[in-house]
Amino acid sequence: MPEGRIVKALSGFYYVLAGDRLIQCRGRGVFRKQKVSPLVGDYVEYQADNDQEGYILAIHKRKNELIRPPIANVDQAILVFSAVRPDFSTALLDRFLVLIESKHIQPLICITKMDLLSEEHKQNILRFADEYRSFGYKVLLTSTADESSLDPLRHCLAHKVSVFAGQSGVGKSSLLNALRPELCLKTDEISDSLGRGKHTTRHVELISAEGGLVADTPGFSSLDLTDIEGNDLPFFFPEMVRVSGQCKFRGCLHVNEPKCAVKAAVEHEELPLYRYQHYLQFMEEIKERKPRY
Template sequence: MPEGKIVKALSGFYYVLTADGHITQCRGRGVFRKNKITPLVGDMVVFQADNDQEGYILEVLSRKNELVRPPIANIDQAILVFSAMEPEFSTVLLDRFLVLIESKEVTPLICISKMDLLEEDEKLMGFADYYREIGYEVIMTSTKEPEQLKQILPYLKDKTSVIAGQSGVGKSSLLNVLRPELELKTDDISSHLGRGKHTTRHVELMEINDGFVADTPGFSSLEFLEMSAEEVKECFPEFVSISDQCKFRECTHLKEPKCAVKAAVEAEEIAPFRYKHYVSFVEEIKDRKPRY
C-alpha cells in the first residue's frame, strides 16, 4: 500500500502527498472514529487508491508529537512570530508559547517582525539578547525588507515548521515574501479591537526550501490543558541548566530552601520577568478545575 504525508485537511477530505509528488484526495475509514483517532495534517499515513484522484486512509503511522489547536502532527520547528509594534511585543505571551512548544519537544525559532515600525529600542534588544543567551534562535525581520525575511529560509530546509503567534503580527505576510505565488490573504490590525483580523481558515502544509511550512488559523487556545505543574520547570531551559545545583532533587523552584534557580533570579543571572511568568503559569495550572 502507498504511504504519504497529509498536507491539507478540509471538509472531511485529506490531501495526501506521496514521495513522487502526487497528491491524492482521501477520506478516512470509519475505523478512525471507532478508535478515536483523527488524521491530522502532518501525519504519515498508509492509504488505498482505486484511481489517481481518490482514495481512503487505512492507517495513521506513529506520531512524534501533535498539537491540538491548531490540529497538526509531526512538527520539527515552531516559528513564533511576534511584532515589535502593533501589537506591542509581549514577553508573557511569548513565554506562554515557548512553554507550550517546549512541552511538545518542538524547536522554537523566535521571529520579531515589523522592526520597521520601531526606532532602535534598547528594551526590545535586551529581551532578544536574553532569549539568545538561554539558547533560543532570535531573528529580526520586516516585511518592508524582503531580504531580511529570507534569512529564515535556511531554518526551513528539510523540516516541517508551523508558524505561530498572535493575530496581526504578519504571519501570512511572511509566507507571501517567502513564496509570493501563494498570494495569501492578509488583513490589517482591527482599529476597534486592537488586534489582527483572522485570515487563515484551515491548516495546510506548503513546500518551501525543501521543507514544509504550515500556515495555520493560529493558536485558538493557549491554555496548559495537557500539562502538569511539575512539567513547567522543564520548559525553561535556563532553569534546567542549573537545577542540579538545587538542594532538593525534585525542587519546584518555588518555596524550597537553597534553590539555585531562585538564587540566580536574585542575582539577576536569570531574568526576573521569566521567573515571574513561571510562577504565574504554575499557579494557573494548580488553580485549574479538574476535567471529568
C-alpha cells in the same frame, strides 16, 4: 498499501501527497470509533479508487502533535511575534515556548515588523532578543519591507517541516507571502480598537518553501497549559534548568523550597524577573486546574 503524507485538511477531506500525486481522501469510519483524527503532517496508508480519490486506512505513529493548530510530525515551530501592532509580549511568548517545548518541538523565535519601530523601542526589542538567545533560543529579527532580513529564516526552513504559529495579526501570512509571493495568502489590517488582526487563515496546509514544508495556521491569542504537569514545568525554562542543579532539594519546583538556586539567581538579577514571574503564574494555573478523569 501505498503511503503518503497528509498536506492539507479541508471540509472533511484529507489531501495525501504521494510522490508527485495529490490524492483526495476520506477517513475510514474506524478512526471515529477509535477517536483518532487524521492530522496534516501524518504519514498514512491509503487505498486509491482512482488517480485522484481514495480512503485513508492507517495512520503511522506520530513523533509529536499539536491540537491548536492541528498538525503532526513537526520539526520546528516558528513562533512569530510582532515588535509592534500588536505589541511584543514576553508573557504570551513564554506560553508558546512552554507548549512547544512540552511537545518536543524545536522553537525558533521570529520577531516581525522591525521596520516600524522608533530607535528607543528598537533597543528594547534588541535587549529582549539578546536575553532569549542567552536562554538558548534562536531569535530572528525580520521585516517584510527588508528582503535581506528574511535570508536567515529561509536558511532555517530547508529540509524541515515547520509550523508558523503565533498571535493573530503578527504577520505570519505576510511572511509566507514574502517567501512565496505566488501564494497570495490573505492578510488583513490590524484593528485599531482591538489591537490585533482578524483570523485570515482558515485551515492548516503544508506548503513547499525554501527546500522544506511550512504550515500557515489559524492564529490564536491564548494558550491553555492543559497537558502540562507542575513537576514538568521547570524543564521548559532552560535558563532555570542550568542552575537548578545547585538547589538543595532534588525535584525543587523553585516556588517555596528553601535554598533554591533559581530563586537566588533571580534575587541577584542573574535570571530575569519577568521570566520567573511567568513561571510562577503558569505554575499557579496548573495547580488550580480542575482534575481530569
